[in-house]
Amino acid sequence: MDTINIKKLAKELNLSTSTxxxxxxxxxxxxxxxxxxILKRARELGYQPNHYASNLRExxxxxIAVIVPExxxxxxxxxxxxxxxxxSTKGYHILIYVTNDNYEKEISFINHLSNGRVDxxxxxxxxxxxxxxxxxxxxxxxNIPLVFFDRIYEEIEAAKVTTDDYESSFQATEHLIQAGCKxxxxxxxxxxxxxxxxxxxxxxxxxxxxxxxxxxELVVDCSHELEPNEEILRQxxxxxxxxxxxxxxxxxxxxxxxxxxxxxIRIPEDLKIISFSSLEIAPLLNPSLSTITQPAFEMGxxxxxxxxxxxxxxxxxxxxxxxxxxxxLVPRQSTGTAG
Amino acid sequence: MDTINIKKLAKELNLSTSTxxxxxxxxxxxxxxxxxxILKRARELGYQPNHYASNLRExxxxxIAVIVPExxxxxxxxxxxxxxxxxSTKGYHILIYVTNDNYEKEISFINHLSNGRVDxxxxxxxxxxxxxxxxxxxxxxxNIPLVFFDRIYEEIEAAKVTTDDYESSFQATEHLIQAGCKxxxxxxxxxxxxxxxxxxxxxxxxxxxxxxxxxxELVVDCSHELEPNEEILRQxxxxxxxxxxxxxxxxxxxxxxxxxxxxxIRIPEDLKIISFSSLEIAPLLNPSLSTITQPAFEMGxxxxxxxxxxxxxxxxxxxxxxxxxxxxLVPRQSTGTAG
Numbered sequence: 001m002d003t004i005n006i007k008k009l010a011k012e013l014n015l016s017t018s019t020x021x022x023x024x025x026x027x028x029x030x031x032x033x034x035x036x037x038i039l040k041r042a043r044e045l046g047y048q049p050n051h052y053a054s055n056l057r058e059x060x061x062x063x064i065a066v067i068v069p070e071x072x073x074x075x076x077x078x079x080x081x082x083x084x085x086x087x088s089t090k091g092y093h094i095l096i097y098v099t100n101d102n103y104e105k106e107i108s109f110i111n112h113l114s115n116g117r118v119d120x121x122x123x124x125x126x127x128x129x130x131x132x133x134x135x136x137x138x139x140x141x142x143n144i145p146l147v148f149f150d151r152i153y154e155e156i157e158a159a160k161v162t163t164d165d166y167e168s169s170f171q172a173t174e175h176l177i178q179a180g181c182k183x184x185x186x187x188x189x190x191x192x193x194x195x196x197x198x199x200x201x202x203x204x205x206x207x208x209x210x211x212x213x214x215x216x217e218l219v220v221d222c223s224h225e226l227e228p229n230e231e232i233l234r235q236x237x238x239x240x241x242x243x244x245x246x247x248x249x250x251x252x253x254x255x256x257x258x259x260x261x262x263x264x265i266r267i268p269e270d271l272k273i274i275s276f277s278s279l280e281i282a283p284l285l286n287p288s289l290s291t292i293t294q295p296a297f298e299m300g301x302x303x304x305x306x307x308x309x310x311x312x313x314x315x316x317x318x319x320x321x322x323x324x325x326x327x328x329l330v331p332r333q334s335t336g337t338a339g
Numbered sequence: 340m341d342t343i344n345i346k347k348l349a350k351e352l353n354l355s356t357s358t359x360x361x362x363x364x365x366x367x368x369x370x371x372x373x374x375x376x377i378l379k380r381a382r383e384l385g386y387q388p389n390h391y392a393s394n395l396r397e398x399x400x401x402x403i404a405v406i407v408p409e410x411x412x413x414x415x416x417x418x419x420x421x422x423x424x425x426x427s428t429k430g431y432h433i434l435i436y437v438t439n440d441n442y443e444k445e446i447s448f449i450n451h452l453s454n455g456r457v458d459x460x461x462x463x464x465x466x467x468x469x470x471x472x473x474x475x476x477x478x479x480x481x482n483i484p485l486v487f488f489d490r491i492y493e494e495i496e497a498a499k500v501t502t503d504d505y506e507s508s509f510q511a512t513e514h515l516i517q518a519g520c521k522x523x524x525x526x527x528x529x530x531x532x533x534x535x536x537x538x539x540x541x542x543x544x545x546x547x548x549x550x551x552x553x554x555x556e557l558v559v560d561c562s563h564e565l566e567p568n569e570e571i572l573r574q575x576x577x578x579x580x581x582x583x584x585x586x587x588x589x590x591x592x593x594x595x596x597x598x599x600x601x602x603x604i605r606i607p608e609d610l611k612i613i614s615f616s617s618l619e620i621a622p623l624l625n626p627s628l629s630t631i632t633q634p635a636f637e638m639g640x641x642x643x644x645x646x647x648x649x650x651x652x653x654x655x656x657x658x659x660x661x662x663x664x665x666x667x668l669v670p671r672q673s674t675g676t677a678g
Contacts, residue, residue, distance in 0.1 A: 024447070039443065039446075039447075043446070043474070063434070071416070071419065071420045071423055072417075072420055077410070077416050078411075080410065080435075081410045081411055084410055084435065084437055088437060093434055093435070093436060094434065094435045095402070095432055095433065095434050095435075096419075096423065096432070096433045096434075096435055097432060098423055098427060104375075104378065107378075107382070108363070108378075135382070254619075254620055254623070257620075257623050258622075258623070279620075280593075281593055281596075281618075281620075281624070283597075284593070284596050284597075284624050284625060285620070285623050285624060285625060286623060286624060286625030286626070286627070287625070288625070
């Protein structure tokens, strides 16, 4: 069994070794039938290509790392799904690193990865409140491209794929104002992240534009977990009595739905709700949820495309492209608009 | 910078090299403050441990592969999340392989992985309709443990974590019968998988137990995609006029909700619906969805735990443990039961 190698296999099939090699690389520039013929014969002969060895020769791991703050989140899952679709067509695999929003973990992952384990890194950052991001410079020294998506470090020179957080936040707030809301609570998790700051600014500016006061107590700091959020909202909603609620993260809207159900607060009559969300079934909720829908899957594919461009260019620096994708406001019943 | 190594770092800190080493391994048996002190000083000195090299020495990649049929699926995502939580406490990382239910891809992944890229593999199978699974024997030869979860190959000797598909399917069908349904459609995607077979059998036996006929036309073959399913249901619902619908996969229930909305079919008055589902917000749907909830996250943690046991035991074979987790039937408004 072990004596079969790629040359013998190619000779048997009367093909060149490079054609045979392509069949094992998930490469698209090979005729489908030829590929199947090669793979079939290879199986019959018990031949398996030694990817690992050939990768070492090429100094390529054919692997991409994706670093995310959390996995239990539709947005990141859809982005990873987008990355996977791009990567698999290139014959690449994905290593997943979850920081749980822990800055130290991010540093440790980057140190670990700078040892050449992967060919490129796609990251949504966890350490924006920390000032020091010098550990990322190692990647450049080691020729490992980095692309940020969604959560970024402004000062780090790398390709970045984000959404129009300020504009869409402004629109969402304006949408609530136009629906008649005057006391709009803004639920946040990451006040300190650039993303949180931009969304907060959009909210503030929309209030100002429409002559409404900005009240700090209406900006509610929430948690990563579902349960503490329900507790927070159980206190906030009856005391502050907002008539509008803008959730900067999907899970905060979900928590609000549960709490409203429990407290007998009617959506949208007593409280109108809009949320950033990547939830595909927002139209099926009771009531259907008005959303700012971020193109999560597309962020994944775009960031992956930039990453492959940087990897294939073989340059030390990742391209400094800045892609800003547009989110879409979809009004539904939760803000009193036709669902 | 480069002259700093683990010995010098340990000496500087007046600690043993093994303590310092543990700090970089995400190991839990080290005092938290000590760990932070080590990591801080390491950063200051620009020291990074050469994991890759030490892994080669240990012949350990500290990586686990998870092979799934698809990523755009709550069930698999939650299972991966469970795996990640176990793996990260062990200092392991996860490589994701998506087969898109393509058997050839599964074979190619296994061949690729049998070259020692990972220390263990967790897999939900894609090739059950194929007869030949000999490519998996390579893993045993190479000392790479394999644990199946959810979709398994019965004849392959490996640890397996599944749910009680027959029993829960029987219960779901019985629940619809007790709610007054007589013509119960069963929506399936994977008739040929062991999982599909078991669920179908549970459905058949429940009908029989209650003296209802089994009608082949009520077993509806559906697709992986959302849109074809809506088309299929748009044809099936008005012609067969079922009064109960049992979806073996979550997305089929979602498609049914959309089609019922369009066609003016009232849930639960005209049609009662129950579905296998891992959707956390099933209670918030309109109407709230009755579910058979599989413990997806727990399947991930259990399978991961078995995998680490096999890896740490250093045995050639994965344990032949068979874990069957219980699903939970949660009646809600969609079957006419209190939500």
